[in-house]
Amino acid sequence: MLTVRAPATSANLGSGFDVFGVALGRPADVIRVERADRTTIDVRGVGSEYIPEDPEKNTVGAVAEALDAPAHITIDKGVRPASGLGSSAASAAAAAVGLNELYDRGLSREELVPIAAEGEAVVSGTAHADNVAPSIIGGFTIAREDGVTGIDAAIPLVAVLPEIVVSTRDARRVVPETATVEQLVETVANAATLTAGMARNDPRLVGRGMGDSVVTPARAKLIDGYNEVCTAAMAAGAAGVTISGAGPTVIAACTDHDRRRVANAMLDAFEDRGTDARAYQTRVGRGAEVFDS
Numbered sequence: 001m002l003t004v005r006a007p008a009t010s011a012n013l014g015s016g017f018d019v020f021g022v023a024l025g026r027p028a029d030v031i032r033v034e035r036a037d038r039t040t041i042d043v044r045g046v047g048s049e050y051i052p053e054d055p056e057k058n059t060v061g062a063v064a065e066a067l068d069a070p071a072h073i074t075i076d077k078g079v080r081p082a083s084g085l086g087s088s089a090a091s092a093a094a095a096a097v098g099l100n101e102l103y104d105r106g107l108s109r110e111e112l113v114p115i116a117a118e119g120e121a122v123v124s125g126t127a128h129a130d131n132v133a134p135s136i137i138g139g140f141t142i143a144r145e146d147g148v149t150g151i152d153a154a155i156p157l158v159a160v161l162p163e164i165v166v167s168t169r170d171a172r173r174v175v176p177e178t179a180t181v182e183q184l185v186e187t188v189a190n191a192a193t194l195t196a197g198m199a200r201n202d203p204r205l206v207g208r209g210m211g212d213s214v215v216t217p218a219r220a221k222l223i224d225g226y227n228e229v230c231t232a233a234m235a236a237g238a239a240g241v242t243i244s245g246a247g248p249t250v251i252a253a254c255t256d257h258d259r260r261r262v263a264n265a266m267l268d269a270f271e272d273r274g275t276d277a278r279a280y281q282t283r284v285g286r287g288a289e290v291f292d293s
């Protein structure tokens, strides 16, 4: 039997829709995998009542199928589902890493990314890899159809999860189908700035590169109080702020010095709208870790 911890992730980071992602220091899912003749799944922990145990509907079932690695899989959810923190991806990433080892499949972490992305297709309709890549590899990742590039970084972050549910599938339906050339130019400038910021471990550059005038404004309408929370975060010293994944989590990049103040300002802004929320004061962190059990 093996135990695997796979972290929550924040995808997109504004300018990198369906491409950029970061592993977060916390929260995380922990799964246990044990060889079996057929795959069975037990789910417990945060939001487990909303997560199917049917292998055809759970992301880990799709991963077990793709690796031809039937197992009894116990999922202890630390990442709330429909959070914008890569909840479904954390389980899929943990399963890919754990089952690869349990069955000695010998695949590299990079090779496991498209396999874990099959799990994402089960829940959101597309096999987007921007959450599973950082959850497996760690750090900041750039996920392309032809592979993943990773950069080690340790940027301080605040992720604030309000008591609102946004399903990734629904939030993908509001993504605009077209963009202007001006928006394209701005997106390239922001994405390049953010990537340089990750390479230099510079929160100010990362924050500047989080701007996005295409996907984020369309999705902001699904998060009551989004604009007020962003304004509060910036006033408290954040370098940049955007929607985490498909939402409703709002994520800010900042310095270590400003992190607590930014978190409190964002929580207060949600509270002013009558919305309970919790803040994770964290940073870009490690990928999935395996423990013998």
Ligand SMILES: Nc1ncnc2c1ncn2[C@@H]1O[C@H](COP(=O)(O)OP(=O)(O)O)[C@@H](O)[C@H]1O
Residues within 6 Å of the ligand: 050, 051, 052, 057, 058, 059, 060, 075, 080, 081, 082, 083, 084, 085, 086, 087, 088, 089, 091, 092, 123, 124, 166, 167, 168, 169, 245, 246
């Ligand atoms: N192992 C899993 N962990 C979390 N959610 C899962 C899992 N397997 C299937 N789901 C389903 O995926 C949906 C949540 O995924 P998604 O909307 O992408 O949220 P998130 O942004 O947190 O990843 C829920 O409908 C949930 O039932």
Ligand SMILES: N[C@@H](CCOP(=O)(O)O)C(=O)O
Residues within 6 Å of the ligand: 009, 011, 012, 017, 018, 019, 083, 084, 085, 086, 087, 088, 128, 130, 131, 168, 171, 172, 244, 245, 246, 247
């Ligand atoms: N690129 C995807 C990321 C979804 O992330 P999640 O954490 O909300 O599952 C998208 O923006 O649709």
